[in-house]
Amino acid sequence: MAQKKLEKQLNILDYALSSLWRRRMKSLSLLLVFAAVIFLLASFQLVTQALSDKAKQVLAYTPEITLQKMSVGRQEAIPLAYRERLGGIFGIRRVVPRIWGYYFDEVRLANYTVMGMEVGEMPEGARLDTALASGAMPGPGPEEQGKVVIGQSIKKALALEGRTTFSLFRPDLSLKAFEVSGEFSRDTDILTNDLMVMNLAEARDLFALPAGMVTDLCVYVANPKEIDTIARKISEALPAVRVLTRPQIQKTYQVVFGWRSGFGSICLLAALAAFVILAWDKASGLSPEERREIAILKVLGWETSDILAVRFWESVLVSGLACILGMTAAYIHVVYFAASLFRPVLMGWSVLRPELYLVPRLEAGDILLILAFTVIPYLAATVIPAWRSATVPADSALGG
Amino acid sequence: MLIxxxxxxxxYNQGKANEVRALSDIDLEVEQGSMVCLKGPxxxxxxxxxxxxxxxxxxTSGRAAIAGRQLARLPDRFLTLHRRETIGFIFQRFNILPELTVLDNITLPLLPLGVPPRERRQRAQQLLERFAISHRARFPAGQISGGELQRVAIARALINNQPIILADEPTAHLDTALSREFMEIMQQLKAAGKTIVIASHDPLVFEHSAIDRTVxxxxxxxxxx
Structure with a gap:
């Protein structure tokens, strides 16, 4: 009995396939529109996921507390001596000075992010050496003079082509020579793509920052649960200093990213709604030939449920194929074309980076979510038209 | 009596403004193995x-028993199941699906019965050979001649070996030669024990020697x- 039922479903599936093939223009147009909707949704999901992962990666390198000196609402250099005033605050593990700035290379018309720091002073896990593809981070000694680690887009902008040396202008237009001692991996592009890391003395020299001054003080705490308490104590000890905590930065990322993601989702849901209307329209418009075919099948002994099963399998085949096509196209779009359709929406125009290599991660939950937002509305949109077509009276196949 | x-x-549309009385007080009995013609404009x-x-x-009212089953007592689903087992249909213009192959058209009634593909092909092949159209098995039905189309329709009506064959105006769109050929095949089926009811107003049908009774x-x- 079960074998008969299975054979029956296989026969009906076979008929549904041939039915789709017979109406191939209609089926193909529906398939392409459906695949396009799934492509948009899946791309969006993949980009969202990949960017979230990247954001987590960035935050892993962010100090737990960052101190910046503010004057008339603008950031200015902070004296290293401020470190001494933090000595009495219990729970601070380490305070690492950092010079963080932007360098506009007028020769190559490119912007670099320059970071000067003593990597050895940073706690493990926050060190950027884990982001290296090759070479080593510059150390603090004089023998490390001019050594830098660069990101992939800087390497491209400098057009090094086998060389390891290059020069940049100081503010007084004298040239400062550098030697590349390492390169950052493409996997950390969102953080390191335009990043140039050197030791503190070299960065101070490049920006002509006075001795004893840096741009930030990075504070690492012993217990992450005490970040807010320690931040409050720092604010009390150094009232002219802006205190940024990692959770605050994380929250800002989430708000900005969440807003963009929400905006994109609304646009995509509108596209989905339009598709459902199209599916309804296509499924409900029965041609005289289709009505005749259904009436013939019913006279030949097909039940209403058999016709419904044909329509169900047709919908499953169209949506299954559309899912495969749409998701594959989305993966290619994100991996090989760096999600060029969604980058402006999700990353913002003002912070657009020259290049970005996203590593998408599509999990079972994401696939189910995409299916829930596409296949289920499609099946729901076609069920009533399918019922209408299945209830065509059998006697309409007979003459008058 | 089979019928x-x-x-x-x-x-039709009983109790509505567009009510139509299509049949009134019909009494009819058809014996097994006979051929009856329903004649009328x-x-x-x-x-x-x-x-x-x-x-x-x-x-709507009255008693109708087909192959021993009272139709009025059967729900829709069982009417379909009873039809599958009992009735083979031949339509006006044959109602063959032109994009399907001849073989697929003939095996259509077997799909909801869960008959596996190999058995479907074997059963169809026997009928194709019987009606001398096996060379057309893989052809789209829309590309074969009127005479072949007629034989495909008859083969489809016989695929499940039903005891009753019903034909609705089968010769309405056929020339004289094909109409004669159709009646010859019906005569053979009658000889093989099938009960046949043909609705037609074609004299070539209702005056045919194989017709036992014209109503x-x-x-x-x-x-x-």
């Missing part, structure tokens, strides 16, 4: 009577001259 109708009436009620005999719908329908009633 027994007693006081059968059919009213267009709109006389032949197709409605054929639909009741064919278990497509039950009568004239006029304005939904059996007309006794």
């Amino acid at each position: 027994e109708l007693s006081g059968v009436s059919k009213i 267009s709109g006389s009620g032949k197709s409605t009577l054929l639909a009741i005999i064919g278990c497509i719908f039950p009568p 004239t329908i006029k304005d939904g009633r059996i007309h006794v001259p």
